[in-house]
Amino acid sequence: MDPEKELAAGKPDSTREWLLQLERRVTELERAAERAERKRRRSVLLMLVAGVLYVLVVYWEMNQALPS
Numbered sequence: 001m002d003p004e005k006e007l008a009a010g011k012p013d014s015t016r017e018w019l020l021q022l023e024r025r026v027t028e029l030e031r032a033a034e035r036a037e038r039k040r041r042r043s044v045l046l047m048l049v050a051g052v053l054y055v056l057v058v059y060w061e062m063n064q065a066l067p068s
Helices: 003-009 012-065
Strands: none
Touching: none
């Protein structure tokens, strides 16, 4: 067992503090995971929008090149 945990095992206040630190760390990790997921979604959306714009520009240019 970790020495810090052994010392905290007999003291309710130190155990409570250890649990609060653990909860804060879990919250930080969850927030980081959410930010990473949002970033990934935004990048996928950006690539899709760029692809659609590319197709529209190529279509427009091809129609302009054809004689009327």
